[in-house]
Amino acid sequence: MKPTLKHMGYYHGASFSPDGERILAIGHSYLTGNFVAIWNANSGSKEHELIFEGEPNLLKIAVAKFNNDGDRIVVLAEDGHDNRDGIRILHSVSGEQIFHLGEGHGLDQFALSRTNDTLLAVGSDWKSLRIWNFKTGKLIRDGEFEPGGEPLARISPNGQQYFLTLEDKRPAGIFDIHTGKEVVHFGSGYWDGTFSPEGNDLLLWWDHADLWDATTGQKTREFGKASHAGFSPDGKHIFTASREQNWIRIWNRSNGEKVFELQNFQTQQWYANQEPGTPTFSDDGLYIATCEDNFARIRSLASGELIKEFECPQGAVTAVTFRPLSHQIVITSWAHVETSGYAGLAPSMFVGDLQ
16 A cells, blocks of 8 residues: 655645654745744644745745754745845744844855854855854854855854855865864865764765865765765765766765665755755664655665655655654655646645654
8 A cells, every 4th residue: 555645735845843843844825925834743733834024926935944952943035136035043932033134145055053053154145154143143253255156155063163165166175163264175176065963074076076084184085976965864874966867876984885876766856945866864874765756765774675655646756854763754745736726836745654
């Protein structure tokens, strides 16, 4: 029997709170504008729906995340005129807006520390980099960087350093949060990167993926061609992927050996602001999930064996997220819907269970 999915509403992005008790969903309505909704993951009831002011057809919520404690929600929005709305800090229980940071300063991405209250944001328009304490709203540092490419920044797990690169046109490096001084230099040729969960290594990629020691700046391993890459939550595995050739490779981080490879699948993950081919992992290290056309497929991380697949017959699956400390998942898809006065594609959110 095929596993069933419970339809939860029309949302194009979803994530769980760190304790797995709530679901944060991003949605859009042509009548009311953009909004975030908070759902109780146990009862399936909606706790809050927060509508953002602005022109409904223009204001776009790009990213919404829980902080590591789960008591704050960080939202980044932009409008149709390429003006950035700034970063809003919301109380995750009441939905009340606490701070509106960086409004009008061209911020287009942010990163949160996993261990403290540091928020780092960068903007390509004004070449700005800003660092706040998002619990107090205090600006820690206000800096700039040289023009020459889209900036990408990632914060270290301990919140004391950040990684910054400007496409492939400027060298990549790790910098001190408080002083802005470069502490590790990696050279040019990388588009993006991510710290390992414990912060010891940095995985960098452009058209190839390499693993570097985040303390010494020494390259420790090469993984060959890749358009993007990442770590599993426990740091034991690395994935590399190719959006052009439609494959995903899973690697053992400790010895560099390939565990398995998935080939020849199509994905529509860009609808959910995800790089196509990005897998997600269960936090117990047992399963990996991929978006493949109308299916969300769950496989064994140890072997690549298919465990279960969930079909969204109305449209393409755009994202799959595991619930922390469980094997429940949230799936978003770009589905065909028919409602009063409208028939066509719309984002949808579903909940499923591996059991």
